Amino acid sequence: MSTPTRRRLMRDFKRLQNDPPSGISGAPCADNIMRLLFNVFNEKQTTCLQYADTPFEDGTFKLSMSFDETYPNKPPTVRFVSEMFHPNVYANGELCLDILQNRWSPTYDVAAILTSIQSLLHDPNPNSPANAESASLYRENRREYIRRVRETVEKSWE
């Protein structure tokens, strides 16, 4: 079955395989192309200094992305499957990210969303917190914040 949405998804996916952003791997679910599963790696990136030394370093977080026929006019539903401790990630794994809500543009594709999420991990926005505890720790007790994040990073290897 070929709908414009599916054709577009195939193109997105082809682009992701031919020219993957560093630190991301993913595949559609075996039974459903409309659902993608990704691993977002946060390896130390020597080329990009600002990413080094962040607490999410070395973590491998699973992420699911569901599309429906409104894609790409509306953003897909994105959520973390792995446990996260991040100021902009809700307890159920949903994200608070502007491009997934009001700033969405149909020119965005899967690779662009993943890159944005990757950079959100390094650079949280504690002013619009989805996880109040994490946001207040990030602002007021950075050491404890880093410790909690490291815990989730270690859990992500299991």
Add this chain to the structure above:
Amino acid sequence: MEEESDYSYQSSFEEEDLFFEYNHDYQEDLSPSQLEDNSSKDKNNIEIAKFNVLSIQDLIKKKDDLVNRTAQLLDLDNDTTQLLLENYRWKPQKLLEKYMENQEEALFQAGIPQDPKCSDCLQTIPDFTCPIMFESGEDVKFFSLSCNHKFCSLCYSMHISTKINNRIGYRINCPEYKCNLSLKESQIKLLLNDDSELNKYIMIIIQNYVEASDTLTWCPGVDCDKAIELPSFNKVTSRYTVSMVTCSCGTSFCFNCKNQDHRPALCQLLDMWLQKCRDDSETLNWLSSNTKDCPTCKYPIEKNGGCNHITCRNCAYQFCWVCLQDWNKHRDNYSCNIFVESASYEDEELIEVSKKNDIAIDSRKKLERYMFHYIRFDNQEKSIKLAQDLLSRTEKKIDTISKNNGFSWIEIQFLKDAVLTLTLCRNTLKWSFAVSYYMEKNNMSAIFEDNQSDLSCAVEDLNELVESKITPENIDSTRRKILDLTAYVSDRNRIFLSDTMGGYSEDRYKFMVQL
């Protein structure tokens, strides 16, 4: 500046129009002379400002007029002007100011390109692929704004309809991420191939226009799509007056807060009062059903077990829970059988003791003050609901009287008029208690309270009379009495309302709250 619309409601609601809430076709009943009458009055017979009822078509015309006029001033085309106006909340003054100050900035803010290169047409481009759905080929038409972000017409129309259906603002931008350029109405028309979507887009603009305008508001009536225009309305004077309007659908509401008639209370007072009722009524209910006041210091006491021997924790007074008498004077400690008509609370000595607990008493007093007004407010509200029953009972009564006694139906209508007047006056009384709760005591408030009690006495008299038994013997005298009293009551009501509204505008009253 504005043309008079055909929908002007300059009718005068005289006594006979009291029915109009029940008679939806009342508009046809108005004679042309009434329509031309310039001084409009409402059902309380009070002068009200002129207002117009506007349909969607009228609104579109009004909006187009505004766009036209502004376009001429700015020397721009209508589409561009509309985008500019939308961006400045439909305030031409503000737009002109900003535009004269910094033309480039004003255009940029509204998403209008500086050098309009776009051809406003769809074109085929060989070897170009749409970056959204990857369409390409000779039969694919592309469109782009001056930003040169090209997308195929299909993707463009899907993008536009998604925006329209999700109601994400009135502005529809180029689909490219972070591209600030807006689509004009003509371009949206060109790209959308669905008329119903286009109508939705126009509705969004009209909605935006009405909501941004101070002198326009939507009728809150169920399924009513009319808007009311009150040209004399402005936010500052609305703080001291209540502007009642009536839509062609029969809904009567306050122009400012869209609530039902709440005169003589001002919108702000109404707001505070309703808020207070929401906050306090649960506490009140609980207090009144579960506690009794200590007979001396009036501290609320909850009996959560044990015997009837209560010692007030506040003033150490010992009393019987059942009869609230001094425990020591109590004859039989375990079965109270003293019937007291009313307990006396005025024991000077004991009040002296309780003065130590000023704060507790103060809050108690505040609560009492609130209770006093709330009970009366609530009572009127309940009476209004009962009046609906009274109305149907009265209608039956009218039927039986006219059948049994050979009076004509029209001769008995005075009963129905009386009931309708009662309802109107009870509404006034109801809200007047919200006002008197916030009013500080002085000579002016005394006049207010006198008016209030005059009206309230007259209303109760009339109510009693209306519900009294009407026999063939007394019908003539009763009828005369009811007619007289109805006229008197509606007169009192009018005086009360107009005096209070005058009091607001002359700043005669002092309130305990900042208005």
